[in-house]
Amino acid sequence: MIGLIINIIRMRCPRCRKAPLYTQPNPYNFRRLFEMHEQCPHCGQPYEIEPNFYYGAMYASYALAVALFVAVLVILTIIGHNEVEVLLPTYFISLVVLSPVLFRLSRSLWIHFFVKHDPELAEKK
Numbered sequence: 001m002i003g004l005i006i007n008i009i010r011m012r013c014p015r016c017r018k019a020p021l022y023t024q025p026n027p028y029n030f031r032r033l034f035e036m037h038e039q040c041p042h043c044g045q046p047y048e049i050e051p052n053f054y055y056g057a058m059y060a061s062y063a064l065a066v067a068l069f070v071a072v073l074v075i076l077t078i079i080g081h082n083e084v085e086v087l088l089p090t091y092f093i094s095l096v097v098l099s100p101v102l103f104r105l106s107r108s109l110w111i112h113f114f115v116k117h118d119p120e121l122a123e124k125k
């Protein structure tokens with residue numbers, strides 16, 4: 001389970017966990033933010049399983065945005081500044097700054113729902 005979570009965060013192929021999902025590792029390179037490999041360079045797993053596959057990643061993106069809100073709320077509560085006047089601007093600024101990362105993480109999370117890890121395939125090549 002922990003390996004799965006680490007693999008989602010590292011944005012690697014869900015099947016072999018060797019090759020990256022994205023052509024450009026930096027999510028703040030906005031020209032290439034959306035560019036993914038068509039298939040895994042290591043095992044050949046297609047990354048777009050069916051047309052418009054990543055529309056469903058919006059659900060994962062929503063869940064990540066809610067998780068970010070909870071994280072900001074917990075941090076502000078710990079440091080003693082959980083007033084609404086502080087919470088909302090802090091949340092929206094962190095949401096805007098982290099949106100490229102959340103976008104990529106949501107796609108990574110979404111493909112990991114549908115493609116299972118194959119440890120034997122990871123050993124090949």
Ligand SMILES: [Zn+2]
Nearest residue numbers: 013016040043
């Ligand atoms: Zn692979």
